[in-house]
Amino acid sequence: MTFSEVIIDWYRQNKRELPWRKTTDPYKIWLSEIMLQQTRVDQGLPYYLAFEKAFPTVFDLADATEEKVLKLWQGLGYYSRARNLHHTAGYIARERKGEFPSSYKELLKLKGVGDYTASAIASISFNEASPVVDGNVYRVLSRYFGIDTPINSGRGIKYFKELAQELIDKEDPATFNQGIMEFGAVQCKPRSPLCSECPLNAGCVALKDNLVDQLPVKIRNARIKHRYFNYLIVHNEHRTLLFQRREKDIWQHLYEFPLVETEKPMSEEEIISHPQFKELIGENRFEISLYNKENVVHKLSHQHIHATFWIVYLKNDIEGGIRKSRIKEYPVPVLIANFVREYEF
DNA sequence: AAGCCGGGGAT
DNA sequence: ATCCCAGGCTT
Known part of the structure; x- marks a missing residue:
């Protein structure tokens, strides 16, 4: 089996049932992706449910006040996400009649939507073979292929994106993208990954070289x-x-x-x-x-x-x-x- | 390229 | 106490 086949096979057997996995509606996918930026699924889930209930469509979100959006976002952190979310909802609702851009390139122009989120929406909602590279993907790829290029360096960002582009399943990019992220979150965890029962352990460079707890390499950030x-x-x-x-x-x-x-x-x-x-x-x-x-x-x-x-x-x-x-x-x-x-x- | 932007869970 | 989370924007 190829790398992507293993990932997709694993995902079909191990995926968690989550509300945003029951739809390809770009509004719902966008909402969930913004909420999950630098945020664990368990932490974001109750907020997603509250937003889905309060704002069933992008028009409802656009019509709300920023204050109401921030109130519902309270406690989730990185509040610029909520302000950009509200701003972009207004743009989508009023200038695009509720229609989301349908390609990675166009999605990237939305405020609050960067490389990762544009790829996520493009693949999940529009079946575009654009690879997501989030913290999970960095970890899975750096370990499996034994890459020690810092993931937060310019070179690393470019290298891992290109590698993911080669690996993505062109026929089912949505499942591959969600699969490799879920795999990183559940199987190839930061600490104590489940290597002994991993479907990729036979070809994992980090496991072979005993480098699992050394990868990925990340340049340390500023002091507190x-x-x-x-x-x-x-x-x-x-x-x-x-x-x-x-x-x-x-x-x-x-x-x-x-x-x-x-x-x-x-x-x-x-x-x-x-x-x-x-x-x-x-x-x-x-x-x-x-x-x-x-x-x-x-x-x-x-x-x-x-x-x-x-x-x-x-x-x-x-x-x-x-x-x-x-x-x-x-x-x-x-x-x-x-x-x-x-x-x- | 580096700094800034939250809060919480796991170890 | 440290790391990290379905990252993006500004300088």
């Missing part, structure tokens, strides 16, 4: 940055302040409490004398207390957020405040959602 977020829970009996993040930074367009970012942890005296605090509170009388005695460390893949929540109670009206009872309607980062759930005003 530490940031100190002082959130000011400025509230009175009924209202609290909540602002939308507009800067080019993490959590763009999500909501949060007034934020004072500092270079190091702040004491109460330092916070109330901070220019941003003074500008926010002005001459109003307030009572301040520290909510979390212990520093909350919210870990992102590339930075650690050391968060402190300062409860600032006012007796007078709050200009621009929102009703506390409506706070759960806003899309917020998990860090904020956790606080809101615990504090309960």
Whole structure:
């Protein structure tokens, strides 16, 4: 059997039943592929079901507000995916009458659709023999063929794409693409792959040379940055302040409490004398207390957020405040959602 | 080419 | 604590 025959045969016997595998509707395939970018199937699945229910067609998604889309996306991370998803839905619905591009080349032009996603949609929805190369494929190919070219180098990206192009089943690219990804996720796992019961173990270079745990090779990424977020829970009996993040930074367009970012942890005296605090509170009388005695460390893949929540109670009206009872309607980062759930005003 | 963008699960 | 996940965009 050829490589692709083994993959397809394995897939038919071992595939998981997933909702997006029951259709070739490009809208559903697109939605699932965007959601699964850098995201495990188990984590993305409940979000996919919620989106499918809330937005059965691309027109429903296009008609929604960005805020509603972000709210449904809350907790899934990489929020630019949700913003691009909404933007592209508007383009498809209004300028293309709901019709998706039907080739890899045209799909690639959509915002939020890169090389991987364009190939995935082109193959699954339109039967185009365009190979997907995701983290799973890098792992399977680097091990089976014993390739130590870094997968995140320019050379590596080009090499693995070409190799996958040679291997893809031209008659059934959809099954091959999904098969090799599923194979990487279930059989050829990052840690403790199931080599002894692998249908490809006879020809696997990494297994023969005992290099399975050395491949794929990846160039190490940047160091983790530490940031100190002082959130000011400025509230009175009924209202609290909540602002939308507009800067080019993490959590763009999500909501949060007034934020004072500092270079190091702040004491109460330092916070109330901070220019941003003074500008926010002005001459109003307030009572301040520290909510979390212990520093909350919210870990992102590339930075650690050391968060402190300062409860600032006012007796007078709050200009621009929102009703506390409506706070759960806003899309917020998990860090904020956790606080809101615990504090309960 | 390198940096940035989340959150969670597995080891 | 580290790695990695059905990656893409910006600089």
